[in-house]
Amino acid sequence: MRISEASTKSGLSADTIRFYEKSGIVPPIERGPEGLRRFSPENIEWLTLLYWLRKTGMPMKEMQRFALFYRQGEATVPQRRNLLLKHEQRLRERRADLVRCEEVLAYKLAAYDRIEGKQS
């Protein structure tokens, strides 16, 4: 399949996919005889994983390391597991931040309610 379909299936924009390929986060994609990229189902699975990792804040450098391990085959599974575990940790921290921010907002909104209550 071509880049637009790969984009809708993975969630990444066509530009981002090309950019990731240039940066080595996505392996060089096969090309058809006309020079267009032809994506395999594995490519899509990889892109979709990248979509979630970046959406939840994994930095590019870490994605690059992850991609490097991925290209080196199954021997690197322990390293890859470590990277994912580290990211899980990050997710927990982010969730704590969200909860903390919700509290701050609730406090602010309550203050607004008091101000508006006074006015009316």
Add this chain to the structure above:
Amino acid sequence: MRISEASTKSGLSADTIRFYEKSGIVPPIERGPEGLRRFSPENIEWLTLLYWLRKTGMPMKEMQRFALFYRQGEATVPQRRNLLLKHEQRLRERRADLVRCEEVLAYKLAAYDRIEGKQS
């Protein structure tokens, strides 16, 4: 108090505070006779709120609008409330993303377990 203390109390770096002042997200801070910024407790409260808003992904443009309303006084409380409610919505979406990503990671980690199980 001066900028380093404002930084540790709010969580924003001194550079970011200066950058926010240039961008109008923070009102112009009072200066002492030597030209150094002197932060009031209100300044700190505002910076701390900004710290949480940006940490949870509010874009700068929205912070600018929020700051503009803030400087226009209590009459703009309804608009400010709307912005915060919109951000609350964003928080919920982000939390859903985190949860979804945790599922994806759990699935991947389980796949790694199967691979390693085969090897050993």
Add this chain to the structure above:
DNA sequence: CCTTGACTTGGAGTGACTCCAGACCTGTAG
């Protein structure tokens, strides 16, 4: 044959910082 539309590349632009050079005070130690 001509147009439409998806795709290609390289490069410029954007958002939100982050870092740095060089200058200026202020306070302490010698």
Add this chain to the structure above:
DNA sequence: CTACAGGTCTGGAGTCACTCCAAGTCAAGG
């Protein structure tokens, strides 16, 4: 009194992770 360290100032360059654009190629439809 001088030397030096520490904190702050400004303006501007650098970074990260895209995002958009111009100019070109190609394939299919009318």
